[in-house]
Amino acid sequence: xxxxxxxxxxxxxxxxxxxxxxxxxxxxxxxxxxxxxxxxxxxxxxxxxxxxxxxxxxxxxxxxxxxxxxxxxxxxxxxxxxxxxxxxxxxxxxxxxxxxxxxxxxxxxxxxxxxxxxxxxxxxxxxxxxxxxxxxxxxxxxxxxxxxxxxxxxxxxxxxxxxxxxxxxxxxxxxxxxxxxxxxxxxxxxxxxxxxxxxxxxxxxxxxxxxxxxxxxxxxxxxxxxxxxxxxxxxxxxxxxxxxxxxxxxxxxxxxxxxxxxxxxxxxxxxxxxxxxxxxxxxxxxxxxxxxxxxxxxxxxxxxxxxxxxxxxxxxxxxxxxxxxxxxxxxxxxxxxxxxxxxxxxxxxxxxxxxxxxxxxxxxxxxxxxxxxxxxxxxxxxxxxxxxxxxxxxxxxxxxxxxxxxxxxxxxxxxxxxxxxxxxxxxxxxxxxxxxxxxxxxxxxxx
Amino acid sequence: xxxxxxxxxxxxxxxxxxxxxxxxxxxxxxxxxxxxxxxxxxxxxxxxxxxxxxxxxxxxxxxxxxxxxxxxxxxxxxxxxxxxxxxxxxxxxxxxxxxxxxxxxxxxxxxxxxxxxxxxxxxxxxxxxxxxxxxxxxxxxxxxxxxxxxxxxxxxxxxxxxxxxxxxxxxxxxxxxxxxxxxxxxxxxxxxxxxxxxxxxxxxxxxxxxxxxxxxxxxxxxxxxxxxxxxxxxxxxxxxxxxxxxxxxxxxxxxxxxxxxxxxxxxxxxxxxxxxxxxxxxxxxxxxxxxxxxxxxxxxxxxxxxxxxxxxxxxxxxxxxxxxxxxxxxxxxxxxxxxxxxxxxxxxxxxxxxxxxxxxxxxxxxxxxxxxxxxxxxxxxxxxxxxxxxxxxxxxxxxxxxxxxxxxxxxxxxxxxxxxxxxxxxxxxxxxxxxxxxxxxxxxxxx
Numbered sequence: 001x002x003x004x005x006x007x008x009x010x011x012x013x014x015x016x017x018x019x020x021x022x023x024x025x026x027x028x029x030x031x032x033x034x035x036x037x038x039x040x041x042x043x044x045x046x047x048x049x050x051x052x053x054x055x056x057x058x059x060x061x062x063x064x065x066x067x068x069x070x071x072x073x074x075x076x077x078x079x080x081x082x083x084x085x086x087x088x089x090x091x092x093x094x095x096x097x098x099x100x101x102x103x104x105x106x107x108x109x110x111x112x113x114x115x116x117x118x119x120x121x122x123x124x125x126x127x128x129x130x131x132x133x134x135x136x137x138x139x140x141x142x143x144x145x146x147x148x149x150x151x152x153x154x155x156x157x158x159x160x161x162x163x164x165x166x167x168x169x170x171x172x173x174x175x176x177x178x179x180x181x182x183x184x185x186x187x188x189x190x191x192x193x194x195x196x197x198x199x200x201x202x203x204x205x206x207x208x209x210x211x212x213x214x215x216x217x218x219x220x221x222x223x224x225x226x227x228x229x230x231x232x233x234x235x236x237x238x239x240x241x242x243x244x245x246x247x248x249x250x251x252x253x254x255x256x257x258x259x260x261x262x263x264x265x266x267x268x269x270x271x272x273x274x275x276x277x278x279x280x281x282x283x284x285x286x287x288x289x290x291x292x293x294x295x296x297x298x299x300x301x302x303x304x305x306x307x308x309x310x311x312x313x314x315x316x317x318x319x320x321x322x323x324x325x326x327x328x329x330x331x332x333x334x335x336x337x338x339x340x341x342x343x344x345x346x347x348x349x350x351x352x353x354x355x356x357x358x359x360x361x362x363x364x365x366x367x368x369x370x371x372x373x374x375x376x377x378x379x380x381x382x383x384x385x386x387x388x389x390x391x392x393x394x395x396x397x398x399x400x401x402x403x404x405x406x407x408x409x410x411x412x413x414x415x416x417x418x419x420x421x422x423x424x425x426x427x428x429x430x431x432x433x434x435x436x437x438x439x440x441x442x443x444x445x446x447x
Numbered sequence: 448x449x450x451x452x453x454x455x456x457x458x459x460x461x462x463x464x465x466x467x468x469x470x471x472x473x474x475x476x477x478x479x480x481x482x483x484x485x486x487x488x489x490x491x492x493x494x495x496x497x498x499x500x501x502x503x504x505x506x507x508x509x510x511x512x513x514x515x516x517x518x519x520x521x522x523x524x525x526x527x528x529x530x531x532x533x534x535x536x537x538x539x540x541x542x543x544x545x546x547x548x549x550x551x552x553x554x555x556x557x558x559x560x561x562x563x564x565x566x567x568x569x570x571x572x573x574x575x576x577x578x579x580x581x582x583x584x585x586x587x588x589x590x591x592x593x594x595x596x597x598x599x600x601x602x603x604x605x606x607x608x609x610x611x612x613x614x615x616x617x618x619x620x621x622x623x624x625x626x627x628x629x630x631x632x633x634x635x636x637x638x639x640x641x642x643x644x645x646x647x648x649x650x651x652x653x654x655x656x657x658x659x660x661x662x663x664x665x666x667x668x669x670x671x672x673x674x675x676x677x678x679x680x681x682x683x684x685x686x687x688x689x690x691x692x693x694x695x696x697x698x699x700x701x702x703x704x705x706x707x708x709x710x711x712x713x714x715x716x717x718x719x720x721x722x723x724x725x726x727x728x729x730x731x732x733x734x735x736x737x738x739x740x741x742x743x744x745x746x747x748x749x750x751x752x753x754x755x756x757x758x759x760x761x762x763x764x765x766x767x768x769x770x771x772x773x774x775x776x777x778x779x780x781x782x783x784x785x786x787x788x789x790x791x792x793x794x795x796x797x798x799x800x801x802x803x804x805x806x807x808x809x810x811x812x813x814x815x816x817x818x819x820x821x822x823x824x825x826x827x828x829x830x831x832x833x834x835x836x837x838x839x840x841x842x843x844x845x846x847x848x849x850x851x852x853x854x855x856x857x858x859x860x861x862x863x864x865x866x867x868x869x870x871x872x873x874x875x876x877x878x879x880x881x882x883x884x885x886x887x888x889x890x891x892x893x894x
Binding site for chain 2: 095343
C-alpha cells in the first residue's frame with residue numbers, strides 16, 4: 001500500500017476565505033459572476049476525478065450572481081454572504097432541482113417547488129446556489145461516487161461526501177452538509193477542512209430529507225474554522241443570538257477529555273490532538289485534561305439505538321421499493337430499526353437526557369472540549385465512508401461540534417480535531433472555536 | 448342576534464390541571480386509563496355538537512395508558528406528562544394514523560409510519576396520544592367543522608380549531624396546535640383557554656405539514672397558562688433551557704404596548720387588557736405604557752408578503768389537484784403567493800430582521816408585553832375563523848406568545864390577552880407568563 005500522496009492523485013485547492021471574498025464583492029473589487037465562473041473553471045479540472053457535484057446549476061447561478069452584482073452597484077448588500085456561491089448536499093431541497101438523495105428510488109423525482117428553509121436563509125444572507133453535491137444514499141452508509149481530494153484512492157467520508165470534497169477541491173468556498181451520526185464532522189476531518197455542526201434542532205430542517213429527526217442537523221463547511229463559523233452566523237436564528245454575543249477577552253478554559261472509548265485512536269491522531277492542546281496552552285489559555293463523568297461507549301450505544309428506531313419508522317416506505325433501488329446498508333438498518341420497540345426507544349431518550357444533564361451540569365464554566373474526530377485518517381477506497389463512533393456521542397450530547405484541521409497523519413492524509421461545546425451556546429461558541437483555531441494556526445498545527 | 452350564551456349552546460368544561468393530574472398519576476391516585484376513559488366519556492356529550500376531534504385513537508390510547516399505569520406500578524415515571532392524554536392537530540404526524548389536513552386531497556392518505564418529532568418528545572415525557580383534532584384545511588383559512596364550546600353558533604377560531612375546542616370542551620387537558628400567522632393564539636382567545644407559542648424555529652417541525660416555514664411553529668394548549676407552559680417545559684430542548692432557569696423574585700417589568708394598529712379593537716377588548724395591566728400593577732409589578740418604535744401595520748404587511756410567497760411555493764403542488772379537492776382560500780393564496788418575486792421576498796426577510804433587531808434592541812430589560820389577541824370576540828358562524836392581524840406581527844417578531852384568558856366581552860364570549868417576550872427567552876418567559884397569569888387570577892381578571 002502506497003500511503004504517500006502523489007501529485008497526480010491530489011486535487012486540493014483553497015477556495016478562498018468567505019469574509020475576504022464577501023468584502024471584495026461588497027467593495028466592487030470582485031464580481032459575483034466572476035467568482036462563480038472561477039468555481040466552474042476549477043470544476044473542469046477536478047470534477048472528472050473528484051466527482052463532488054451531483055448537479056451544477058450553471059445557468060441559474062450565473063443569473064443569480066449577476067443579480068447580486070447589480071444590487072451591489074445599486075448599493076444593496078443582502079447580507080454577509082452577498083454573492084458567495086454555496087454547494088447544497090443533495091438531500092436538501094433547492095427550488096427547481098430534484099432532490100435525488102443519491103438513490104435509484106429518486107431517479108424520477110420532480111424538481112422541488114420550494115427551497116429548504118436553510119437555503120432560503122442563505123439566499124436572504126446574499127448567497128447564490130452553485131448546485132447540489134453528492135451524498136451517500138439518503139445520508140446513510142451506502143456511498144456516493146465522491147473521492148477525497150487529498151488522495152482520490154481514499155473516501156472523503158460520508159454522508160456529506162460531496163460537500164466536503166467540493167470545498168477541499170477548491171470548487172466552492174462554502175457548502176451545506178447534515179449530521180445524524182457523524183456525517184458532517186467526519187468528512188471535514190478526512191478532507192482537511194473545517195465544519196460547524198450547530199446544536200441539535202437549533203436550525204430548521206424543513207425541506208431536508210429526514211433520517212432520524214432526534215439528531216438530523218444541518219451544518220456548514222468552509223476551508224477554515226472562521227469560514228464555517230461565518231456561514232453559521234448568517235443563519236443563526238434571532239433567538240439563539242440575542243444577548244449572547246458577549247465573550248470575555250481573557251483566557252479560555254479548554255478541556256482535553258479522556259475516555260477509554262478513544263484509546264483505540266492511532267498514535268498520530270492522538271499526537272495531533274495533543275499538539276492542538278499544546279498550542280492552545282501556549283497561546284495563554286487554560287488547558288486541562290479531565291476524565292469524562294459518563295461512558296462515551298454507552299452514549300454511542302444509546303445514539304445508535306434511538307437513531308435506528310427512528311430510521312426504521314421514518315424511512316420505512318423505502319422497503320416497498322423494488323429490489324435494488326435502495327442501498328443494502330440502509331435497507332438493513334430500516335429492517336433492524338423497525339424491530340426496536342417503543343419502550344426501548346423511550347428508555348433510550350430518557351437515558352440520553354440524563355446523560356446530557358449530568359455531563360454539562362458537571363462541566364459548567366468549560367468553554368470547549370478537544371477530542372479526536374476519528375480513530376484514523378480516511379480509509380482507502382470509497383465503499384466504506386469511515387468510522388463514526390468518536391463523533392456520534394457528541395451528536396448525542398447535542399451541542400455544537402466543530403471539526404478543525406489538525407495537520408496530517410503518518411500517511412500524509414488530514415487529521416481532524418473536534419472542538420465541542422454546550423447545547424445552545426452556538427453563537428458564543430463560534431467565537432470560541434475561532435480563537436482556538438487561531439491559537440493552533442499561530443503555532444502551525446492546523447493545516 | 449342573541450349574544451347571551453344559553454345553556455344548550457355552551458359545552459365548556461374544565462379538563463383539569465396537568466400538574467395536578469400528573470401528580471395524582473405518579474402517586475397512584477389516578478389511573479391513566481381511567482383518565483382516558485373520562486375523556487372518552489366527555490366526548491360522548493360534546494362531540495356530536497362541538498366536533499373537535501377528527502379521529503380518536505380509542506384502542507391504542509387505552510393500551511398506552513395501561514402501559515403507563517404498569518410503569519408507575521414498577522416505579523417508572525417517564526416524565527412530567529406521564530399518563531396525560533394529548534390531542535394532536537391533524538397536520539402533525541402520529542404513527543399509524545393518516546394525516547388528513549382536513550383536505551379532500553388527503554382523503555386516501557396512508558397512515559404515517561413515524562411520529563412527528565414533537566409527538567415523540569411528548570411520548571418521551573410520558574404523554575399518551577388521544578387522537579387527532581380538526582384543523583382548517585392545511586392550517587389555512589378554509590374552515591373545519593369544529594365549533595366554539597362557549598357558543599356553538601360561533602367559530603372556535605383557526606387554524607387549530609379542533610385542538611382549542613377539545614381543551615375548552617373538557618375532552619382533553621392538553622393539545623398541540625401550530626401557528627404560521629395566528630393559528631394557535633387566536634383559537635385560545637376565542638375559546639377562553641391558554642396557549643403557549645414558542646419562539647419561531649425553537650422546536651422541530653419534522654412531521655408537520657408545512658405552510659410557510661419561516662413561521663410554522665408548534666405550540667401548546669391548556670386550560671390555564673400554567674398548563675400550557677407545563678407542556679412546553681417538557682419538550683423545551685436542552686439548548687434552550689441550560690443556564691436560563693434563573694428568574695429573579697422581584698417585580699417584573701411589563702409594558703402595555705401602544706400602536707395605532709390596535710385602535711380598532713372593541714372597547715370591551717381594550718378594557719380587558721387594561722384590567723389585566725391593572726391587576727399586574729396591583730400585584731406589585733412595574734407596568735408602563737409605551738409607544739412602539741416601529742409600525743405594527745408594516746410588520747403585518749411584511750408577514751403576509753413573506754408567508755404568501757412561501758405558501759405559493761411550498762404548497763404549489765396542490766394546484767395540480769382536481770377541481771374542488773383543495774379549498775378556495777388556500778388555492779387563491781397559493782396562486783397569489785406564487786406571483787411574488789424572489790427579490791420582494793428577500794427584501795421582506797431583510798426588513799423583518801431589521802425590525803426584530805430594532806424592536807427588541809430598544810426594549811431590553813422588559814420582561815413581557817401585553818397586547819389584545821383579537822379586535823373582537825369570536826365571530827358568529829364557522830365560515831370565517833376570525834381576524835389574525837393583531838397576532839401576526841408578533842409571529843413575525845419571532846418570540847414566545849402566550850394567550851391568557853382575560854374575562855368575557857359584552858357578548859359573554861371570551862377575550863384573550865397576549866403576553867409576549869423576546870425570541871429565545873422561552874424557558875424563562877414561561878415563568879414570567881405564569882406570574883402574570885397568577886397576578887391576573889388573584890384579582891379575578893382571567894376566567
